[in-house]
Amino acid sequence: MDAVIERRPPNWRRVGRRLLAWVLIGVPILLVVALVASPDARYLVRAGIEEARILLKRRAIAKLVADPKADPALRQRLQLVLAARAFAADSLGLLVG
Incomplete structure (x- = not known):
């Protein structure tokens, strides 16, 4: 049986930066893909814009x-x-x- 090798603890700063990068890059890409691929997503975005326009003029x-x-x-x-x-x-x- 091989000897157990201890792993060093994770570098949380690096993990946090990678997670933040994935969120900042992945979320906008996912939104663009959803808007291009789905008519429902376009409808919801348009409805949100129109609702905001109504609320701003109240x-x-x-x-x-x-x-x-x-x-x-x-x-x-x-x-x-x-x-x-x-x-x-x-x-x-x-x-x-």
Whole structure:
């Protein structure tokens, strides 16, 4: 039987650098391959971009209600929304956004 040879402990700094390199190189390559190969991935990316565009253009309801240029019917509906939120928070104890 051969003698047991002890291995030296791993160099964790080198292991960490290699892992980081694989992540920084492998993840973008994997994303590009997924976008090229899968219509579902392209759909999800497009949906995410459009959702971000909507969220970046949002305005506070209170500001729209206070805006004199807003349509009176729209302002009335938004006041109803604010009243419903206040009721949900006060009477029902719900978390409102």
